[in-house]
Amino acid sequence: MQYVIGVDLGGTKTAAGVVGADGSVLFMDQTPTRNRDGGEAILDATAALVASLRGRAAAEGIEVSAIGMGSAGVIDAAAGTVISATDAILGWSGTDIRTGLGARTGLQVSVVNDVHAHALGEAWLGAAAGTDSSLMVAFGTGVGGSFVVNGHPLLGHRFVGGHVGHFASPYAYHDGTALDCSCGHVGHVEAIASGPAIHASYLRFGGSAEVPDTRAVFDLARTGDATALKAIGTGAGAAGQAVGGMVNILDPEVVVVSGGLADAGELWWGAMERALRQELLAPLADVPVLRATLGNTAAIAGAASLVLN
């Protein structure tokens, strides 16, 4: 059986594993992403992680043949380069991953954006396994997504496809003023529906400044706190409305919802799914809305699938 290494490079950590052609993930390890040190240092650390996994595999008689990588940022999947990245990873923009990691490891390298890798993993082995098309949307620190058709994510002409957090939401207003979005524009879905946005809503709605983060807002909501419930309901409603609109446009076989908020329990999920279904055109009424199942291994497996077969 063929084995490759799947890498999931995020803003704070880089995780990787040895993945078999049957989808088995044999070894996993992670290292901090050297997000203040620039592209070459990040490639050095990634190559060291790959070497360590390769060594463990070799000890079991397993040879790896290539590297598939999902990376934060806008990724030119054809060239294997980083078109742009936020300041969360300084110096990552402009990095030639394919050449740099290829030279360090002697292996063929394929790269795609990490959210697309995540969706590919769920489409291959997770909640969307066996489907012809799936829309995955992740609600966490940010909001991102990917539309996968027959095993291929829709990357877009300029590789920007999948930025599903950045279109107008009627929820993303306060006192008639559109909320600032991380992308530099205003009034977008991410500005009201991300995890941090729920904490920000709680504070805007008059919640206590002593409540430090989104997790604490959820804890408070479970005690019946009206302001916390309103903040979560607003974020979940915005999330569901946004996904419902996308389902009307794309008509995926299934919808997969992922990210920290999807794992936060019925409080968020129930409000999200109600708002989602409210948007749907009649023939879409029975579209399955599924929670992602693979967790941390989704992007590793999805990235590996780029270079398997």
Ligand SMILES: [Zn+2]
């Ligand atoms: Zn935006």
